[in-house]
Amino acid sequence: MAGLLDIVGGLLMVGGTAFLVFGGLGLVRMPDLFNRIHAGTKATTLGTLLTLAGAACLRPDWGWKLLLIAVFILSTNPLSAQVLARAAHRIGAAMSVKTRVDRLEEDQGA
Amino acid sequence: MAEALVSLAVLLAGLAFLLALWRFLAGPTAADRVVAFDVMTVIGISFIVILALLEGRGIYLDAALVYALLSFLGVIAVARYLERGY
Numbered sequence: 001m002a003g004l005l006d007i008v009g010g011l012l013m014v015g016g017t018a019f020l021v022f023g024g025l026g027l028v029r030m031p032d033l034f035n036r037i038h039a040g041t042k043a044t045t046l047g048t049l050l051t052l053a054g055a056a057c058l059r060p061d062w063g064w065k066l067l068l069i070a071v072f073i074l075s076t077n078p079l080s081a082q083v084l085a086r087a088a089h090r091i092g093a094a095m096s097v098k099t100r101v102d103r104l105e106e107d108q109g110a
Numbered sequence: 111m112a113e114a115l116v117s118l119a120v121l122l123a124g125l126a127f128l129l130a131l132w133r134f135l136a137g138p139t140a141a142d143r144v145v146a147f148d149v150m151t152v153i154g155i156s157f158i159v160i161l162a163l164l165e166g167r168g169i170y171l172d173a174a175l176v177y178a179l180l181s182f183l184g185v186i187a188v189a190r191y192l193e194r195g196y
Contacts, residue, residue, distance in 0.1 A: 010115025017122035024129030080182035087193040
């Protein structure tokens with residue numbers, strides 16, 4: 001059964017790094033800063049978590065340390081993205097021309 | 111089989127790093143570069159974990175742990191600077 005766990009771990013790692021590629025692709029292709037934050041943060045968080053899960057399948061004795069890394073990623077990555085998005089909105093970063101609605105601007109105007 | 115898949119994972123992570131690096135070099139504003147830097151640190155954590163697997167040395171995971179814990183501080187510092195100018 002160890003062989004099956006190895007193959008599952010390898011597939012998880014390939015899937016996770018594929019999500020990293022999607023994140024990088026979104027970073028290149030998306031039209032404005034807020035879309036880039038969205039694509040970059042979400043896709044790379046999932047990709048890194050899948051990579052860590054794959055590493056835990058390949059080396060089960062590292063499981064606790066990998067779980068700790070996953071907890072730190074889950075707690076710090078959304079934080080940095082949120083702080084950056086708030087700063088970008090406050091300095092008036094350019095939005096895509098397709099942007100229809102800006103709820104934060106409406107809330108501040110009221 | 112597993113070794114081949116891990117090698118493919120290294121290639122894919124390198125491709126993702128190059129895409130983020132392109133945005134880091136080309137990004138029109140400073141905030142775009144900071145987003146690319148944030149993505150590059152997360153990809154770097156994955157790289158360190160894959161490297162620990164390939165080398166078979168669990169001590170490398172401690173480096174990934176510290177990097178995951180501290181890398182967001184740089185992004186927050188630059189975001190505060192952009193926001194307030196000090």
